Amino acid sequence: MVTGETEHTNSPVTTVPDVRKARTGENTVHTVILTVWQRDVTLESGTLAGVTDGMPLIAKVATSVSKTAAALSRAAGRGDGSVIGGWIGLKIDPDLLTHLAAGRAVALVSGTNGKTTTTRLTAAAVGVLGRVATNSFGANMPTGHTSALAKEGHTPFAVLEVDEHYLAQVIDQTRPKVVALLNLSRDQLDRAKEVAMMAQLWKTALAGHPEIRVVANSDDPMVVWAASGSRQITWFSAGQRWLDDSFVCPESGHPIERQQGDWWCTGCPLRRPRPQWIVEDEGVIDPRGDWHLVKLQLPGRVNIGNAATALAVAAEFGVRPIEALPRLSRVASIAGRYAQVDRDGRNIRLLLAKNPASWLEAFDMADQAPTLLSINARDPDGLDTSWLYDVDFSPLRDRPVLITGDRAYDLAVRLQVNQVQFRHVQTFDEALRSVPPGRLEVIANYTAFQDIRAELDRVN
Numbered sequence: 025m026v027t028g029e030t031e032h033t034n035s036p037v038t039t040v041p042d043v044r045k046a047r048t049g050e051n052t053v054h055t056v057i058l059t060v061w062q063r064d065v066t067l068e069s070g071t072l073a074g075v076t077d078g079m080p081l082i083a084k085v086a087t088s089v090s091k092t093a094a095a096l097s098r099a100a101g102r103g104d105g106s107v108i109g110g111w112i113g114l115k116i117d118p119d120l121l122t123h124l125a126a127g128r129a130v131a132l133v134s135g136t137n138g139k140t141t142t143t144r145l146t147a148a149a150v151g152v153l154g155r156v157a158t159n160s161f162g163a164n165m166p167t168g169h170t171s172a173l174a175k176e177g178h179t180p181f182a183v184l185e186v187d188e189h190y191l192a193q194v195i196d197q198t199r200p201k202v203v204a205l206l207n208l209s210r211d212q213l214d215r216a217k218e219v220a221m222m223a224q225l226w227k228t229a230l231a232g233h234p235e236i237r238v239v240a241n242s243d244d245p246m247v248v249w250a251a252s253g254s255r256q257i258t259w260f261s262a263g264q265r266w267l268d269d270s271f272v273c274p275e276s277g278h279p280i281e282r283q284q285g286d287w288w289c290t291g292c293p294l295r296r297p298r299p300q301w302i303v304e305d306e307g308v309i310d311p312r313g314d315w316h317l318v319k320l321q322l323p324g325r326v327n328i329g330n331a332a333t334a335l336a337v338a339a340e341f342g343v344r345p346i347e348a349l350p351r352l353s354r355v356a357s358i359a360g361r362y363a364q365v366d367r368d369g370r371n372i373r374l375l376l377a378k379n380p381a382s383w384l385e386a387f388d389m390a391d392q393a394p395t396l397l398s399i400n401a402r403d404p405d406g407l408d409t410s411w412l413y414d415v416d417f418s419p420l421r422d423r424p425v426l427i428t429g430d431r432a433y434d435l436a437v438r439l440q441v442n443q444v445q446f447r448h449v450q451t452f453d454e455a456l457r458s459v460p461p462g463r464l465e466v467i468a469n470y471t472a473f474q475d476i477r478a479e480l481d482r483v484n
């Protein structure tokens with residue numbers, strides 16, 4: 025406690041850039057870091073106790089600077105600061121994530137869809153045992169993980185959402201107790217890896233870590249194959265609405281057959297394993313065979329599946345469903361997702377959908393009410409909108425549909441092909457004025473979602 029503080033506050037400022045110079049060799053980076061660090065001494069002295077005990081000096085400095093950079097970024101109104109904070113921390117100490125993860129029981133959550141929500145629910149469930157560090161803003165690359173752990177200080181537990189491309193790296197750096205694998209489907213055509221390649225990356229990563237308990241979705245053949253080399257696996261069944269990326273066996277290339285929730289490869293032994301956690305009706309069956317009602321504020325069957333995953337992961341930490349469920353029911357929204365806002369007599373609900381599989385889930389969650397769809401194709405969304413043709417929009421035929429966003433006309437063509445009536449609006453306010461009082465469902469992809477969330481005063 026005192027040692028960490030003393031070392032931090034009393035170190036002569038002039039020695040710090042020298043240490044970093046050896047590590048980074050970039051003068052411009054020094055200047056930024058030095059400035060931030062000097063402010064940090066006054067802003068944050070005393071708050072490092074416990075977080076950095078036992079860490080090398082470079083990691084202590086990196087942790088402190090990372091926290092301060094994130095705080096300054098937040099103060100400047102530039103988002104939650106977790107990316108810049110983590111980036112600077114890792115520039116100073118490339119091993120910072122490893123240092124920060126040491127001594128914590130860590131769970132990683134990865135998959136194409138549902139990982140932000142499942143991470144939030146898992147953190148809530150593990151919270152039964154004590155404080156949990158988590159990257160709940162969806163900053164799911166190592167910079168975000170570093171920032172999340174630095175910010176929370178010393179917590180016995182960490183639950184981290186991991187971008188599927190970074191899973192191998194983050195496993196190596198955080199030595200997790202549990203890795204949860206949700207699903208794999210096509211995502212951002214101009215950037216993401218092909219699904220079978222991603223499954224292969226996961227398989228290789230897990231094969232190198234037989235000590236890890238894998239909690240995996242038995243309904244997704246790609247996930248089952250990726251997990252199949254692991255020694256310790258807990259299977260959950262959360263369903264799989266989107267099937268178009270798993271018609272062919274990743275092991276043998278033969279067709280996969282499906283029947284009433286079961287599936288098997290027609291050319292090799294790969295088949296659906298028997299799950300220990302199963303979504304049934306409005307609840308979850310646990311490995312002992314007990315059924316638990318899952319009452320959530322989050323909509324849709326897909327979120328009962330996410331809750332089942334959270335319960336399965338938390339059980340590996342020793343948390344019983346009966347303890348975790350009340351905490352899951354208190355989660356109302358996650359960084360604006362599922363948030364409900366009342367404005368001008370309209371009850372607006374925000375649903376994020378980023379790729380074909382998540383659009384199907386959004387249609388399932390949305391009520392039969394007027395629905396605003398907004399599509400952008402900026403960098404975080406992926407620039408290619410041809411995925412719109414992978415989505416079947418016909419579930420929207422029986423409700424009033426409004427469209428907006430940078431790429432509303434791409435969406436218009438798609439809806440016309442799908443015989444969905446719609447009306448184009450220029451702004452969110454125009455959309456609001458166009459619908460009668462009552463529910464307005466909003467389904468938007470990433471930056472379009474953030475734009476609308478900003479209109480609603482960055483609702484959380």
Ligand SMILES: [Zn+2]
Pocket residue numbers: 273274275276277278289290291292293294
């Ligand atoms: Zn096969």
